Amino acid sequence: MYVVTGGAGFIGSNLLAMLEARGLGPLVVVDRCDDAHKIRNIAKRHLDQVVAPERTFAFLDEYAAEIKAIFHLGAITSTTERDLTKLDEVNVRLSRALWAWCARHQVPFIYASSAATYGDGEAGFDDNGTVAALARLKPLNPYGQSKHTFDLTVAQECEKAPRPGTSLPPQWAGLKFFNVYGPNEFHKGSQASLVPQIYPKAAAGEAYALFKSHNPDYADGGQLRDFVFVEDCCDVMLWFLENPKVSGLYNMGTGQARSFMDLASAVYRAVGREALVTFRDTPADIRGQYQYFTQARMDHLRAVGYAKPFTSLEQGVTATVQKYLSQPDPYR
Secondary structure, X not given: OEEEEOOOOHHHHHHHHHHHHOOOOOEEEEOOOOOHHHHHHOOOOOOOEEEOHHHHHHHHHHOHHHOOEEEEOOOOOOOOOOOHHXXXXXXXXXXXXXXXXXXXXXXXXXXXXXXXXXXXXXXOOOOOOOHHHHOOOOOOOHHHHHHHHHHHHHHHHHHHOOOOOOOOOOOEEEEEEOEEEOOOOHHHHHHOOHHHHHHHHHHOOXXXXXXXXXXXOOOOOOOEEXXXXXXXXXXXXXXXXXXXXXOEEEEEOOOOOEEHHHHHHHHHHHOOOOOOEEEEOOOHHHHOOOOOEOOOOOHHHHHOOOOOOOOOHHHHHHHHHHHXXXXXXXXX
């Protein structure tokens, strides 16, 4: 039995599709399916159970002997969330409780961290998971801080073990997701990647307004991100299942930053049009926290044996648009 928290969400529902395609199961989702888009995200999956979040630990205790791994992807993912109590409860305390449960029951634990932990990138994008290295990072928003706090918890637990009374999950992996895109993002609204946001404009032959640059070192549309296709993210998570001796904190990007103009152009080309882009001011409330450059260092993941090439931006955007967004049923 494989448990996916946040399984009706974006990355979680794509992971379920790939687990199912590989014949792995039974599959259990822990999520609150109170959104029509999230319901459709998992409608095609053959699930054993869908568990309400408040029943998480009752369910885990009941089925402990059957659980082969927990993929913890459930979180508050909004980069504009300002409720610190809610972020602490969901992104930190719940994660700590799941970690402790997996250590106690010796169940592999794979969880979602975030590139938001790197802040403005001044300290680099090196996925060194030691307490000392993590302490140098300065996230720019409460969401990034919540993910960073749990990464620090894991690092501290690893540095304490194997002292008497301490234990770790038999395998654990934290993935610092960079800018992930792909199918099943509709429920995210304005927090979705720009691919589903640009697509309706591109399909209609209308212009899409990207954020202006408010940094003289970057042209409008020249802000850079490490855009990574969701299938690559899921493939890496499944690779960990196949390599149970590998644990650690890893970047999950491509190692190649691309501009927002590149992304927009790829969406327009996927519908057979030339890019038609205008620019608008970056909202004042996020302007001071805006990242102008992110690029994952992928040396660590490569060094432990993951060798598969990552999907190019053009290939991933074309697949997302042509296989999903442009279809009568755009859900995976």
